[in-house]
Amino acid sequence: MVLSSSSILSILVVLLLSPFVVSFTIQDRFLQCLSTTSHSSYPFSTAMYTPIDNSSFATVLLSTAQNLRYTLPSVPKPDFIFTPFNESDIQAAVVCCKQLGIHFRVRSGGHDYEAVSYVSEIESPFIIIDLAKLRSIDVDIEDSSAWVQAGATNGELYYRIAEKSKTHGFAAGLCTSLGIGGHITGGAYGPMMRKYGLGADNVIDARIIDAQGRILDRQAMGEELFWAIRGGGGGSFGIITAWKVKLVPVPENVTVFTVRKTLEQGATKLLYRWQQVADKLDEDLFIRVIIQTAGNKGNRTISTSYNALFLGDANRLLKVMEEGFPELGLTPKDCIETTWLGSVLYIGGYPSTTPPEVLLQAKNILKSYFKAKSDFVQEPIPETGLEGIWMRFLKEDSPLMIWNPFGGMMSKISESETPFPHRKGDLFMIHYVTNWQNASGNVGRHIKWMRGLYKYMKPYVSKNPREAYVNYRDLDLGMNRNTRANFKKARVWGAKYYKDNFYRLALVKSMVDPENIFRHEQSIPPLPLHMR
Template sequence: MGNLQIIGALLFSLFWAKCYSQEDFLRCLFKFSESNVTQNIYTPNSLTYSSILKYAQKHSRWVNSSQPNFIASPTKESEIKPVILCAKKLGLQIKIKSGGHDYEGLSYRSEFPFVMLDLSNLNKTEIDLNEETIWVQAGATLGQLYYAIANQSNVHGFPGGICFSVGTGGLISGGGLGTMMRKFGLAADNVVDARVMDVNGNILDRKKMKNDLFWAIRGGGGASFGVILAWKLKLVRVPEKVTVFTVCKKFDDNQNLLLKWENIAHQLPDKLVIRVVIQNDGTGNDKYVEMRFQALYLGPVDELIPLLKENFPEFDLEKKDCLQEPVGDRSNRSCINKECRETSWIGSVLYFYERETTSSLEVLLKESIPKQKSYYKGTSDFVKTQISESGWEMVERLLLEEESPRIILEPLGGKLDEISESEIPFPHRKGNLYNIQYLVYWHDNNENVSSQKIAWMRKLYKEMEPYVANSPRTAYLNYRDLDFGSNDDDYSYSKAKIWGEKYFNCNFERLAKVKSKVDPNNFFRTEQSIPLYQTY
């Protein structure tokens, strides 16, 4: 489809979107539904509309930026088809929300009239320990997935992300970094089947969708191609005992330790991941930058200690440090010098989300709206060569300018190096040392404050340019950043390449070709969705 055709289709959809009424959409749903699907459709006049939307908007920065004309919260997969067909007929966009953690809020905001497809009620899991797989619907959170696994086995796990409330639909379709990726690969590397609803309302499994679409949805952003309904995931074997620890160091006294980490963290045995969280502590003249070395070792403490003494004696970690009793809630505790736990895999999941390893598994299922709103801006980089000492001095200086910044370094290597960069759309494999996630937080979202915080983030990102991967400068899709660029009204492929190759490198072209096959009229679209492939 050429540019003029795409623009014509968009103008046509806008015309219809302005002319439709709520009754038109509801009548259309009745026409295409075998059951009363409208009981799960909410308009701004519905009593529960506001509470559903508020729960969906996990990123407070985008609250009230725009509101859906309708919220569809299906309880059965079959209820999604009429929503797609009627949205197409009436020129409404569909925004697909699994967990609602998109950094730019693209699952629940739009400049055009739209339906928010809320998948949170589609959260069932079905585990098969004989086959060592689990089916998980796309509305289930990581917490629900982890809970289902831990309830059935203490020797199985899944290499997903850290935050419990992130949806499996979005996380896996974007790749899925996690604490076990050096041993088992990304979440998306462990998908063995999927169910997807296409633009015509057909449900496709791996066999029906063919290889191209199955390739694209595992790391290419599933919402560009259809509605991810469920994943079939390969469970991984984990030891009954694993070890987690955190070692806290002041930044200005330990730059050599950070440089050492850069050199060897990606080369350590794949059972060990050591991530680094860099942030401020203290206030006023006492403010300083700290580094938290947070680690998971897939084995008992007796195996870990000799490994650390050989590679990181600076941590000064002893077996006795790992056998002490927990000391209460970790979520609001200042960084202590060191702490360590020998626990189970699910205990490590709790630990990395700042809970005690002995916490009840019910914590994984907790659904709540934060009482205190926190706003943030995030972005990312990948690093291929060690950052110089002067580079880290620049980082320290900029961090001290801000109140609540955070930088997270996640080492790659291991299993990730063994997988081709074209195996799935996520290309950041061999040759990358680690990923950087940049974050800045604030508590007052007035325009002056938010503009200052975003300007600071852009300044940091610009200053980091000489030190990170380039040609292209790369980024991780699940840390989405519209500063890289966004789709214009014509959804130009050549313009989208500017930001698309940051996320996907050479895989972007193949993604656009798949898009052209499965959604030739570009119905599933967002500000950073995959465009149709064009040769001019």
């Protein structure tokens, strides 16, 4: 049979447009299912963003994306983004995705380092369920608690607490644009962890939508699932829609400071001393160290900044420092007394004149192209080891390490209390980052440098397993390659994040999501049948 030129042209048009036809079909079927499953009365199309509407789609997709590496044109994009207005719409979305076989990712804040909440490297097509419109916060000072929806940020929660009380706070992360939904699923450490533990340690209740589309609170979900979601990582067990968190007491006045030392000012010996004392200081005191390069190309050096929060006034802080860490040479001029909310802005890196209302803007000011990793240290790194770090740092454009001290309450909580196992025995955690500001940067060179530094650090960090923090997700550690996640292979990276808690997490997964509806490149896999 010979086709006419008009027939050939028609076939070519269909083939060229086929991606859009497929995309439309998925969206159309999803919308039709929503209309019969959800009880909401608004037009669901107002909550949908597709590539056809380029400007709105791109704006929503990029709104919370922190790692710009995953926004490049070559990276897989979702067929559409669904931004539900309420829990019932999320229920309907889960039911419809399951019924229609649509793979989905769930995003609350977008700070996940490898973008597993809004990029799928292993499955296509996929969609995003974005929780940005669920951001209500209900603070109850009398009960010392707050219900906060998953789309709200740390900064919004902190502001709303301070709005009602000068003597209450919440122990979670110092980055104010973090989405609270995903943040707590990984543990949520911050500058009050030595006093009160992690954000996950201070969760009273939660609301989660499970694989059957049910809304469950703590009582309905049971203690095993409630255990798993407080540190077991996001995207494995269901969609967290809200947390009920326990507020903690803070003084009306706290003290912050930053003291900077370069190599020429004895930074190496001082950092070695910090390692010996930081986890043993008064638990009201948190001193992290920010390590960067400084100076011009021909005259570069290493800068170490001792950045601190003290839950008390400057006079008591000076006494604590004189007894525990006099080598830093802290003076009254270094100390800034402020409110707890003022300390949030200070440690978050905002200029001193910034009004606290900036926290309500929920803007991510940390966007860049980057690669990051993490480690936990159990013995002080010797000065020779530090010198090797400096040598490598001076070869990279914009390297960064942040050392966060443990001890205090972190040493008093059992490794199995939550899935977050990094407790007693860990002196501090290392957060590694290398970043660059444009897409045309030599990505391969930067990532190779990061991997080289990580390899160099092996003798100085935790072993068997070499531990890592799940909220600093790192796909170099291993990943699920397809929908049928392999427990044996996943255990390699799972042990690094969760140690002995990984098996229990997989057991919970087997009970609540045996079909593996909630999945991504490093989601918890169900246990094989013979291991349950």
